[in-house]
Amino acid sequence: MKLNVTTVAGLFASVATMLSLSACGGGQQQQMQAPAPEIAVMTVNYGNSDLESAYPATIKGRTDIDIRPQVTGFITKVHVDEGQQVKKGQVLFTLDQVQFQAAVESAEAAVKVAQSALNTAQLTANNKRMLFDKNIISEYEWQMADNALAQARAQLSQANASLVTARKNLAYTNVTAPSDGVIGTIPNREGSLASPSSAVPLTTVSDNSQVYAYFSLNEKDILNLTDNGAKSLTESINNMPEVTLRLANGEIYPEKGKVATVSGVINNTTGAATVRALFNNKTGMLRSGSTGQVLIPNKFEQVIVIPQGATNELQNIRFAYVVNDSNKVVSTPIQVSPNDDGKNFIVMSGLEPGQRIAVEGIGTKVRDGVTIQPVDASAKTAPQQPSAAQ
Numbered sequence: 001m002k003l004n005v006t007t008v009a010g011l012f013a014s015v016a017t018m019l020s021l022s023a024c025g026g027g028q029q030q031q032m033q034a035p036a037p038e039i040a041v042m043t044v045n046y047g048n049s050d051l052e053s054a055y056p057a058t059i060k061g062r063t064d065i066d067i068r069p070q071v072t073g074f075i076t077k078v079h080v081d082e083g084q085q086v087k088k089g090q091v092l093f094t095l096d097q098v099q100f101q102a103a104v105e106s107a108e109a110a111v112k113v114a115q116s117a118l119n120t121a122q123l124t125a126n127n128k129r130m131l132f133d134k135n136i137i138s139e140y141e142w143q144m145a146d147n148a149l150a151q152a153r154a155q156l157s158q159a160n161a162s163l164v165t166a167r168k169n170l171a172y173t174n175v176t177a178p179s180d181g182v183i184g185t186i187p188n189r190e191g192s193l194a195s196p197s198s199a200v201p202l203t204t205v206s207d208n209s210q211v212y213a214y215f216s217l218n219e220k221d222i223l224n225l226t227d228n229g230a231k232s233l234t235e236s237i238n239n240m241p242e243v244t245l246r247l248a249n250g251e252i253y254p255e256k257g258k259v260a261t262v263s264g265v266i267n268n269t270t271g272a273a274t275v276r277a278l279f280n281n282k283t284g285m286l287r288s289g290s291t292g293q294v295l296i297p298n299k300f301e302q303v304i305v306i307p308q309g310a311t312n313e314l315q316n317i318r319f320a321y322v323v324n325d326s327n328k329v330v331s332t333p334i335q336v337s338p339n340d341d342g343k344n345f346i347v348m349s350g351l352e353p354g355q356r357i358a359v360e361g362i363g364t365k366v367r368d369g370v371t372i373q374p375v376d377a378s379a380k381t382a383p384q385q386p387s388a389a390q
Contacts, residue, residue, distance in 0.1 A: 073194060118156045185204070308345055
C-alpha cells in the first residue's frame with residue numbers, strides 16, 4: 001500500500017499530540033500527588049514564665065585605684081608584675097632614695113643646731129631673769145633674752161617639721177599598695193622618671209574581691225520597675241530579685257548578684273540610667289574591664305509563651321502561623337511583650353489557648369494558605385531510640 005506525504009505527516013502529528021497530552025496529564029497527576037510538607041507544630045496554652053532580660057554589662061573592680069608617686073624620682077626597682085595579687089601596704093615600686101636620704105640627714109643636723117641654740121637661749125634667759133629680779137639689769141634687757149628664747153624654740157619647731165617632711169618624702173620613695181587587689185598594666189619600668197603629675201599612673205590596683213557590673217536601663221524600664229512611679233526607686237531596687245551574670249563566652253557565672261544602685265539622672269544622649277549590680281568574686285575569676293550580660297528575671301503568670309522563631313515581622317507587625325482544623329496555615333497578627341530573653345516571646349494578644357502554631361519553616365515552607373502535615377514539635381525533636389538488634 002502506498003502512503004502519500006500528506007498522510008505520513010498527519011500520522012506523525014497525531015502521535016506527537018497524543019504524547020504531549022500524555023506527558024501533561026502525567027505531570028498534573030504527579031503535581032497533584034505531591035505530599036504536604038511535614039512541619040513541627042505546638043499547641044499554645046496559658047502558663048507561668050520566668051523570662052530573663054539581658055543587658056550588656058561592663059565589669060569593674062570594687063575599687064580601681066591609680067597608683068601615682070607622691071614624690072618625683074627615677075624608678076630603681078619594680079617589685080610586682082602585672083596580674084599579681086597584692087596585699088595592702090605591700091611595696092610595689094622603689095624610687096631613687098639618695099637625694100631624699102641626704103635631705104633627712106640635713107634636716108636631722110638642722111634639728112641638732114636648733115636644739116643647741118635653744119639650750120643656749122634658755123641659759124641666757126634664765127640668767128637674765130635672775131639679774132632682772134635683783135634689779136641688776138633693766139626689764140628691756142631681760143625681755144630681749146626672753147624673745148631670743150622664744151625665737152630659738154620656734155626655730156627648733158621649724159627644724160623638726162622639716163625633718164618630718166624629709167622623712168615622709170624618703171618613705172614615699174617606697175610606693176605601696178593602698179588596698180588588697182590585682183596589679184594592672186605597668187607601663188614604666190626601672191630607669192623611668194616617676195612624678196605625681198604624670199598623665200599615666202605607675203599601675204592600677206583593682207580590689208576585685210567584689211566586682212560591679214555596670215549596665216543601663218532606659219526610661220521605660222525604670223517606669224516599669226517603679227510601677228509608673230507608684231513605688232520609690234529605692235524600694236523597687238530592694239525588692240528586685242537576684243540577678244545572673246552571663247560571661248563573654250556564654251557561660252553563667254556561678255555567683256548570684258544584687259542590683260545595688262540606679263543613677264538618679266537619665267542621660268539625655270542615650271536616654272538611659274546607669275545601674276550597678278554587685279557580685280562576689282572570691283576566686284578572682286572576674287577582672288576589671290571584662291564584659292558580659294546581666295540577666296534580670298521577669299516572672300509572668302497565666303501567659304502564652306511561644307518561640308521567637310515561630311514568628312515573622314512584616315512592616316512592624318508580628319505574625320504567628322496558626323494551623324487550622326484543615327491543616328491549612330493562617331498568618332495571624334499578634335502583640336508581644338517588650339520583655340523577652342532573646343529566645344521566646346510572651347504573647348499579649350492574637351492567640352488563644354488550644355490553637356496550634358507552626359514552629360519551623362517560617363517564611364520558607366510555611367506561608368499563609370499553605371497546607372501542611374503537622375508533627376508534634378516535642379516528638380519531632382526527641383532523639384530516636386536505636387532499634388533492637390535483629
